[in-house]
Amino acid sequence: MSLSKIGNISKGFNHQRTNPESSGEQEDRRLGAQTLSNAGISIDVDPTDNPEQLGSNTLIFTKILDLDIAIKEQLADLANDPSMELMENGADKYGTILLRGADKLTRNFEEIFSCIDHLPITESNDIVTSLRAKVSELALGLKGDVIKAGLDWQLLRSTYANDVAAMSADHVRRVADTIYSFMDMSDANIQSIRELIHDSRSFNELLHLAHSYVMNNDELRGTLESWSGGNNEGHYIRGLGRRSEIAEDIYQKFLEAWRLGDDYAREGWRHKAPIAVDIVLAGNILHIVVRDYGHSLNLVMNTVPDQQDNILIQYHMSKVPNKAMAYQLPGISTVRHAYAGGQWLASSKNLGGEIINFVKQVPTDIDSPIAQAILHPENK
Structure with a gap:
């Protein structure tokens, strides 16, 4: 074609x-x-x-x-x-x-x-x-x-x-x-x-x-079959669909991030780790949905790497609380008031780590200029 x-x-x-x-x-x-x-x-x-x-x-x-x-x-x-x-x-x-x-x-x-x-x-x-x-x-x-x-x-x-x-x-x-x-x-x-x-x-x-x-x-x-432990300590990180080593590694990394609790800043998080995450594997397609980051953040990728051992990750967020932060995201291509999206190539050898590092950079409602002005009036 x-x-x-x-x-x-x-x-x-x-x-x-x-x-x-x-x-x-x-x-x-x-x-x-x-x-x-x-x-x-x-x-x-x-x-x-x-x-x-x-x-x-x-x-x-x-x-x-x-x-x-x-x-x-x-x-x-x-x-x-x-x-x-x-x-x-x-x-x-x-x-x-x-x-x-x-x-x-x-x-x-x-x-x-x-x-x-x-x-x-x-x-x-x-x-x-x-x-x-x-x-x-x-x-x-x-x-x-x-x-x-x-x-x-x-x-x-x-x-x-x-x-x-x-x-x-x-x-x-x-x-x-x-x-x-x-x-x-x-x-x-x-x-x-x-x-x-x-x-x-x-x-x-x-x-x-x-x-x-x-x-x-x-x-x-x-409705998809679950292979994870379900609810984890008052929140949920779910592994759904087909089970694989890649999906399990990403699941564990999100779980580790949540267990940092109030010590989240030690690992570079601006806020506590996401309260709800779905990790869905269907065929070779991995779909990750993260709540409260970009309102709801979707990442989709094929888990079969290319010849350079890279995996293309496409992302979309349904809300842009802070445009300046959105423009700093790797591979950003579209930034609107209501949504933003882009894509980047991640190494298959450190896929879970790259995904966690990416989520850390995604703006949340707390990052909005209005919220920051309320939380930090001294910076006005």
């Missing part, structure tokens, strides 16, 4: 798929490369398995992530290959590709919804119903626009850009403002999510929203 096909499809967290390939292909598919051609995850399930056959909530969640990547790849693959415009009947063939793509996208989205249906998430029914209806609406719209375009290449290109690949900055902002970890899933918030679904104008925007809903769903994480 060429980079020209990617456009605005690569949004949110990129996962990486590990596949057998030649040494040349491996060089092109280093973990740090931000392309969809190497996007995906290595899963523990047969992709043809139904949720009923998987038996494990962790494996169902893993399949959801894999389907998410499959749809991202499909969205990019539906982009027009310019060489088709030189082919006889090229416009007709491309129109057929888009029509079939609408049906395949509908099937892949439905597989995600079917997986969610098999997880015990009480608030998901209304949201999944709205998502299903929106997918049908988008598919019908795409087909209608393809038929209207006929053999007009300019209209066909516009149909792909608008109906498939479009991703507005306003949509990204609204999703970040509305969906975040540890949010209260009240009726009002569920209604806000349904409004976002209604306003999604492309398959890409709807996938971005669905991805955010899944990755930030606290109730969904709570």
